[in-house]
Amino acid sequence: MGQLIDGTWEKQSLASLSEGGEFERKESSFRNWVTADGSAGPTGSGGFAAESGRYHLYVSYACPWAHRALIFRHLKDLTAHIDVSVVSPDMLDEGWTFATDHPGATGDRLMGKDRLYEVYTASDPEATTRVTVPVLWDRERGEIVSNESADIIRMFNSAFDGLTGNTDDYHPEPLRPRIEEINARVYDTVNNGVYKSGFASTQKAYDKAVGALFDSLDWIERLLEEHRYLAGDRITEADWRLFTTLIRFDTVYHTHFKCNRRRIIDYPAMSGYLRELYQWPGVAETVHFDHIARHYYYSHEHINPSRIVPIGPVLDLTAPHGRG
Ligand SMILES: N[C@@H](CCC(=O)N[C@@H](CS)C(=O)NCC(=O)O)C(=O)O
Structure with a gap:
């Protein structure tokens, strides 16, 4: 780079x-x-x-x-x-x-x-x-x-x-402290945590990053068992900031970045939540798995020297999400 x-x-x-x-x-x-x-x-x-x-x-x-x-x-x-x-x-x-x-x-x-x-x-x-x-x-x-x-x-x-004229608010005043709290953890251990795991060049650095990543995914799963969205019953920017990492996880981060303790599909609440956000009007059109897979597997020669882009997985993101 x-x-x-x-x-x-x-x-x-x-x-x-x-x-x-x-x-x-x-x-x-x-x-x-x-x-x-x-x-x-x-x-x-x-x-x-x-x-x-x-x-x-x-x-x-x-x-x-x-x-x-x-x-x-x-x-x-x-x-x-x-x-x-x-x-x-x-x-x-x-x-x-x-x-x-x-x-x-x-x-x-x-x-x-x-x-x-x-x-x-x-x-x-x-x-x-x-x-x-x-x-x-x-x-x-x-x-x-x-x-x-x-x-x-x-x-x-x-x-x-x-x-x-669109006044939808994904950063509502009363939820800001909670959103900040969630963003801080999700940014450090999930959004950036997958990169820290994948680009670590020592076992120690990898263990630290991947451990924190899966601790946070377990925490998110518990939050989503209790509430429809991360900050409660209302969707906020915290959800969309998490979504863009979750949608890439099973296709790229699990394999390419060695984040393979579990896949998102293995978390019942989180995988339903991921499908709900994917099915949100207009959102699926912003997801391009061809660019996602090609970019990571092909561009990071130091971690994938053959540049082979793997075949899978097959994901059914259009299945019912069951979230209310
Ligand atoms: N903090 C920035 C990070 C953006 C970022 O790192 N984008 C990556 C692509 S996923 C990039 O362009 N990397 C090129 C580089 O670091 O040289 C943001 O959230 O906008």
Whole structure:
């Protein structure tokens, strides 16, 4: 995995493994916020007002973080207001590219670039950063608003409500402390926990990550036995943030990242919950298993040198979910 250093693409990134062989995810580097009136958000600077057709979203269908943004774009009726470019599932020496050799990969529909890092340098010619998806681009100012999915879904949740009339709220005020608590554990041990397990380069680092991952899955199973959703009887961003990891789990993380104590299908409450979220209007259309399987098995040569993409599993996500 490469990265940009002073605006130049370097194939070898600064190491993201600590001395103990633990994978460490770097903070995102563009942290502005789109707001209803263009006032500054919690981080970054102001000047990014919610307007139809102004913003463009770069995603990978394979990536769980980008997938969150795509889901919120659907849930919040933003598809007519924010257009999308989809990168190729193969992330090799040049990082994410706009090659269109896989169905669904659209190329760069906004600027016609060949590689995602060129979108980053178009925003900041001197950028030193990892080049990740999702990226929210502002046509008007010609720069990246944000490349942090957790922030992008919060912007989508409320900033455009005046434009769309969709006031569904996935981050409701009274549930915020509980949502934060759940997000913190799910981020560290599940969303990122699968990567920490899969990219660990020592047994000790793997054991630590995979142990915490399955402790959290057991905890989530208990929560879902008691409540329909993670924070209670109402679906929130905490559920959608978990969903994008769960939907990839049995196909990729179980095998490729060695997260194989159990599969999601082996947890009765969680597998019903996963089907319910998959069947949520518009959500199945955001799930592209071809990009998901191809990306992970093909791109991570260090953990799958043959690059063979395995055949299974066959999942029936359209079966009744039995959750109320
Ligand atoms: N914190 C970021 C993480 C995004 C991220 O790591 N995306 C991965 C794809 S799943 C990526 O683009 N990785 C490329 C790299 O790290 O070089 C977010 O949530 O938006």
